[in-house]
Amino acid sequence: MxxxxxxxxxxxxxxxxxxxxxxxxxxxxxxxxxxxxxxxxxxxxxxxxxxxxxxxxxxxxxxxxxxxxxxxxxxxxxxxxxxxxxxxxxxxxxxxxxxxxxxxxxxxxxxxxxxxxxxxxxxxxxxxxxxxxxxPRGLLWWLGFGVVFGANLGLVALFNRFNVQEQEQARTQAEVIAELGRTNAALQRALDENAALHAQLLVQAREAGVADERRRLAAEIHDTIAQGLTGIIAQLQVVANAPDLAVARTHLERASTLARHSLGEARRSVHNLAPVALADDGLPQALKKTVAEWGERTGIRAEFTVTGTHEQLHDEVSATLLRIAQEALSNASRHARAARVGVTLSFMGDEVTLDVRDDGRGFDPLAVPARTGTGGFGLDGMRARAERIAGSLAVESEPGHGTALSARVPLVRHAP
Structure with missing residues (x-):
């Protein structure tokens, strides 16, 4: 019932x-x-x-x-x-x-x-x-009446106890129903507040997505087009001072190659695709070519080494490490005045490490102004790239004793 x-x-x-x-x-x-x-x-x-x-x-x-x-x-x-x-x-x-x-x-x-x-x-x-x-008729009847009356009083006490328990249960049920009503009202208010908060979070997420996309494009332009233009300018400067036509033609070809490479990077950056160097090769091959071309272009001795068992990495991990390497090499050529640069890619269990070392003039890391949250480039840009895929970037340097940069990121395998 x-x-x-x-x-x-x-x-x-x-x-x-x-x-x-x-x-x-x-x-x-x-x-x-x-x-x-x-x-x-x-x-x-x-x-x-x-x-x-x-x-x-x-x-x-x-x-x-x-x-x-x-x-x-x-x-x-x-x-x-x-x-x-x-x-x-x-x-x-x-x-x-x-x-x-x-x-x-x-x-x-x-x-x-x-x-x-x-x-x-x-x-x-x-x-x-x-x-x-x-x-009752007679003493015996009165005694029987007393016994029966006592039994009925016992039943009365029992029935009264049941009645009190029933009333208490009814009161408790009424209180529970009232409390449920208040709880439902509070829950409805919370749901309304959550709906408003959800709408607000959607707006904030949309704005954050737009800002993040702007930072990504800015970083891509800096890491690709700006570096490519810098290389082109350097090659054209050599052409201007070239002693003969053969040397000028060689540097013009390099400038043309850099221009085509930068154009491809610009198109891929807009579509958020992998760098051009990763289109046909894996990360080790792409890094090897990048280091070799950079060394040939700058005249600085550059070496590349791979340690550990090679794994096919996720596209985002490969693109991040390649961009960090390109920026580190760009910094070495512009600021370090190094004679030798070494790049090492290490596969270590559940993480991948990229180390870039040079014997340049070095600097004091504590003296470099941080631009946290500005979406800046250079060290800030490299650090932001690593942190975006749950990695980290460490820099060790001392004036007159070169620079060592180490990026550690999780080893995420390429999806089949």
Whole structure:
């Protein structure tokens, strides 16, 4: 039975149950009238009391629709019905079927202060019926009445305890329902706030994405086009001072190659693709070519070494390490005044390390102004690239003792 069905069935029994119990009492009392020694006068009085009980029950059914709990009217009607039930039971013990209604209706029709009184009187009526009728005849009957009355009082105490527990449970359920209502309201407010916050986060994420894309394009232009243009300018300067036509033609070809390479990098940067050097080769081959071309272009001795077991890296990891190497070599040619540069790519278990060392004039890393959050280039750009793929960049340098740069990134394999 559900919680909603219980009040409906109880209301149905409150309305029609007393009629049914009174009918059972009339039938059983009528059949036993001779056996219990009812006189004609007692039968007429019992009939009158039955009629009054019916009228009372009709009035009760109408009045009960107007109240939702114990009040003065319900208390008066309860004790009037008890008096009718007691009188009928005195005349014939079988009318106790009707008097028993006092047990289950006391909690809903009497205040808590009068409930025990109502139950006590109902127990008195039931005890008189159970010993064969009131009043007891003789000492033995009075002793039996006392025992039966005590048993009924025990039942009253038990029923009252059950009733108190039921009321407490109902009160607790009401509090839980009220608390659930408050919780649901708070949850709805939280959902509304989360929806607003989600919309705000989407706007911020969109703005952050635009800013990140701008920084990416700026870094790509710096690492590719700007470096390529620098190389072209250097080659053209050599052409301008070339002693003969063959030397000039050689440097013009190098400038043309750099121009084509920079154009390809520009197109790929716009489409966020891998660097040109990685289009056909893996990272070790791309680094080897990059170091060799840089050394030939700058005239600086450059060496490239691979250690560990070669792994096919994810495109983003390969592109990041290649860009860091290109920027490190560019810095070495522009600032270090180095005579020798070494580049090492190491595969070490779950990470990849790129080391770039030169024997140039070095610098004080603490004296280099940080441009955190500006999206700058040089060391800041290399560090940002490494951190973007959960890596790190370390720089060791000292004036007059060269520079060592080490980029460590997770080894993420190329997706098949």
């Amino acid at each position: 559900t919680q909603a069905e219980r009040p409906e069935r109880r209301a149905f029994f409150d309305l029609w149950g007393p009629y049914a119990l009174l009918a059972v009492g009339v039938v059983t009392a009528g059949g036993s009238a001779h056996a219990v020694g009812m006189t004609p006068a007692a039968i007429r009085v019992a009939g009158a009391l039955v009629v009054v009980s019916l009228l009372l029950q009709l009035f009760w059914g109408r009045a009960a629709r107007e109240w939702s709990g114990p009040n003065r009217t319900s208390t008066t009607l309860y004790f009037v019905r008890w008096a009718l039930g007691f009188g009928l039971t005195w005349l014939n013990p079988f009318f106790a079927f009707y008097a028993v209604t006092g047990y289950y209706s006391a909690a809903r029709q009497l205040t808590r202060r009068l409930m025990l009184t109502g139950l006590f009187l109902t127990a008195l009526t039931m005890a008189g019926s159970e010993i064969g009728g009131m009043p």
